[in-house]
Amino acid sequence: MATRLVQVNMKAHDDAALGGFWAAALGWALSSEGPGVTNLEPEGFVYPDPVAVCLDLVASPEPKTVKNRVHLDLATTSAAHQAELVARLQGLGATLADVGQGDVPWTVMADPEGNEFCVLDSLHDDTGPIATVVVDCADPPAMARFWGEATDWVPLTVTDHHAVLHSAAGVGPYLQFLRTPDVKTGWNRVHLDVRPYPGDDPEAEAARLLALGATAIELDVPWTVLADPEGNEFCLLAPS
Incomplete structure (x- = not known):
């Protein structure tokens, strides 16, 4: 059994407006599954597929008060592309x-809502527009062990400073755990969402994740909310 990293969930004061920014930034299609939710994925994408980690923006009145512990690194293919992308993003807000x-x-x-992200300077021409999903943490090796066992993603590099995972298919963005001195405070404004494979039992998958070191968070929602060993919330969605 395993889950799949399928999307990054981001709280937003105005999900439609922020979704418009990110759709333009990534060149992705924008849709909505209901009021207060904006979904972004590549044009022609068949969800889910490891070739892309999608974005879900969910309306929330809570203010952003601290640096996000999860952020995106955007890919570029050259120094000129990096400069061009930075200028274009500034034009978008x-x-x-x-x-x-x-x-x-x-x-x-x-x-435009203050969520940090990076535009990389190195060559990333095989990941899509998102090169890396980065998670701040205290113990990258421990986080790599948990998330490697929790998902079907494979550890590529593991050091005391950072750990990098990639999908078992070897496509799409990377998942990086980066050691930082920052202490987690409050609910993460940006978090990861995972799904079991079709036919898997979501209750059994939740139990497996708990046995790996996750903890349960009781919320009145139709999906399962958990936290990884460092307290980062993530959602276990229905199989798809």
Whole structure:
């Protein structure tokens, strides 16, 4: 048994407006499954598929008060492409951001609601527009063990500083766990969503994740809400 990382869930004051920004930024299609929810995925995409990790934006009145512990790294294919993408994103409403990164070759930005993301400087021509989904953590090796066993993603690099996983199919964006000194406070504004494979028992999958070190979060929603060993919330959706 295993789950699949299928999407990144992001809270938004205005999900439609923020969805418009990210659709333009990524070149993806925009749709809605209901009021207060905006879905983004590549044009012609057949969900779910590891070739892309989709975005779900959900309306929430809660203010953003701290740096997000989960963010996106956007792919570029050259230094010129990086500069061009940064300028285009600024035209769409993004701003340059300082999160204490110092002198680094990538560009740190924030979307119109302040959600941090990075525009990478290195070659990423095989991941799609999202190169990496990055999760801040205290113990990258432990997080790689949990998420590698929780999903069908394969650890590629594991050090004390960072760990990188990729889908078993070897396609789509990477999942990186990055050691940071920041302490988690409150509910993550951006989190991961996973799904079991068709035919799998969601209750058995939830039990398996709990046995791996997840904890249950009781919420009145039709899906299962859990937290990983460092307290990062994630949702276990219905098989699809």
